[in-house]
Amino acid sequence: MERLLELARKRADRVEVYGKDSAGNSVSFEDGRLKDIDSSFSSGVGLLVMKDGKLGRAYTRNLNDRSGLVDNALAGLAGGVEAGYELPGAAELPGLSSYDPTIEGLTSTALAAECERLVAAVGGRARAQVNISAGREVETVRVLNSSGADFTARSSQYYGYLSLLYPGSYSSISRLTFGKGFARFPDQDLEFVVDTFNRSAGERKPAAGKTRVLFLPEQVYALAWRLTTATRGKEVFEGVSPLKDKVGQPVLSKLLTAVDEPLNDAWPGARAFDDEGTPCRDFALFEDGVLRGFYFDRYYAWKAGVEPTGHGYRPDITGRTGPQLGHLAIRPGDTSFADLLKEMGTGVVVAGVLGAHSGNILNGDYSIGLSPGLWVENGEIAGHVKDAMVAGNVYEDLKNVVAVGNRQHAAHMGRFPALLLDGVSFATRG
Numbered sequence: 001m002e003r004l005l006e007l008a009r010k011r012a013d014r015v016e017v018y019g020k021d022s023a024g025n026s027v028s029f030e031d032g033r034l035k036d037i038d039s040s041f042s043s044g045v046g047l048l049v050m051k052d053g054k055l056g057r058a059y060t061r062n063l064n065d066r067s068g069l070v071d072n073a074l075a076g077l078a079g080g081v082e083a084g085y086e087l088p089g090a091a092e093l094p095g096l097s098s099y100d101p102t103i104e105g106l107t108s109t110a111l112a113a114e115c116e117r118l119v120a121a122v123g124g125r126a127r128a129q130v131n132i133s134a135g136r137e138v139e140t141v142r143v144l145n146s147s148g149a150d151f152t153a154r155s156s157q158y159y160g161y162l163s164l165l166y167p168g169s170y171s172s173i174s175r176l177t178f179g180k181g182f183a184r185f186p187d188q189d190l191e192f193v194v195d196t197f198n199r200s201a202g203e204r205k206p207a208a209g210k211t212r213v214l215f216l217p218e219q220v221y222a223l224a225w226r227l228t229t230a231t232r233g234k235e236v237f238e239g240v241s242p243l244k245d246k247v248g249q250p251v252l253s254k255l256l257t258a259v260d261e262p263l264n265d266a267w268p269g270a271r272a273f274d275d276e277g278t279p280c281r282d283f284a285l286f287e288d289g290v291l292r293g294f295y296f297d298r299y300y301a302w303k304a305g306v307e308p309t310g311h312g313y314r315p316d317i318t319g320r321t322g323p324q325l326g327h328l329a330i331r332p333g334d335t336s337f338a339d340l341l342k343e344m345g346t347g348v349v350v351a352g353v354l355g356a357h358s359g360n361i362l363n364g365d366y367s368i369g370l371s372p373g374l375w376v377e378n379g380e381i382a383g384h385v386k387d388a389m390v391a392g393n394v395y396e397d398l399k400n401v402v403a404v405g406n407r408q409h410a411a412h413m414g415r416f417p418a419l420l421l422d423g424v425s426f427a428t429r430g
Helices: 002-009 066-079 101-105 108-122 187-199 221-230 233-237 298-304 337-344
Strands: 014-030 033-051 054-060 129-145 150-165 172-179 209-215 258-260 283-287 328-330 347-350 365-370 373-377 380-385 388-393 401-404 409-411 414-416 419-428
Touching: 002 014, 002 033, 002 066, 002 129, 014 108, 033 066, 033 108, 054 066, 101 129, 101 150, 108 129, 108 150, 108 187, 150 187, 172 187, 172 409, 187 380, 209 337, 221 283, 221 328, 221 365, 221 414, 233 298, 337 347, 337 401, 337 419, 347 365, 347 388
Parallel strands: 209 347, 328 414
Antiparallel strands: 014 033, 014 129, 033 054, 129 150, 150 172, 209 419, 258 283, 258 328, 347 373, 365 388, 373 380, 388 419, 401 419, 409 414
16 A cells, blocks of 8 residues: 555645455354355455545555556546545544454354354244344454555454344344444343334234334434434535534434444444544534534535544445444433333334335435334333334424433444434324
């Protein structure tokens, strides 16, 4: 990568080189039996050049032809993308514990043994199809540039997943766990999955209308997706975000605080710098319901005339860097799952979603199918519902938060507790 940097510097004003390597293996069980064993490895290098105020990009899966890669990046200047921002320089970054070396010895045999343990632990306790998977990944990211930055991050991640499917259905009760190294699937989460499945085994057909709705942690992303889109620097610069003029104003319930925590190395994937080499910091989007700010990469920060916030990430080696939240967390409250159900009284639990993208995401609208939805009566799970959905707008419904769960769980897009909302539209067919 150093040789590539030197070659490109001779022909461009500013240069950034990004490299990423990842390796992992996974095992999956379907209906309690081994289905698949997979191993993967990927490696790539991305090159960004700036010359005469224009930007060009190129990438490769190997560095056999460095000169050709530079030629391709320079050819990208013809696209006319303006780039007047500076690249970050050298900096003292905090040391993070993001890598557990014991994960290197975690073989597919060991992963399969953990899956078999879970199959045995579920045993005959639930009349369900038992699907289980486990996997591990080691990732190394390096960013160096012509301004003197040269940063490397190595991280490890282990995951375990347990799912119990209702007979004749793809709907399930599931839980996902993450760590920097191997850890047995927690007994508490195993009991949650089995108990919740058994209590919801029967089918219920409740009437439609406004009701209390409990989003389980794994499904909160359907709401968070709307918030992260409206606070993204791209939409703010383009003037299309509904939150563009609301910094310092209460937008959500006082019970909600959402923070991006890249420096929190208690969870896997902690980062001291983003994919552009900008130092990371903990960053509050909402505090006690009040909007605190927007997140930017270097390009959109330059366009908007603000400082970058350390949120410039690539979706993959082929993709363009853009503002992304990689470490989003909603702070937990003080209410247990059992007490959330009691507080709900009557209503529906969102235990799985279909069509999380449905509705106008930018404006906060959502309309999602339940896969499954769990019907609650008198503070207890009474069964599951089919062909049902909930719909609303996050800027209305997240003002009506009744209670927040006391445990964060790893989920798509971040770490979330359960959220109990009031007055959400619920519909069902038949």
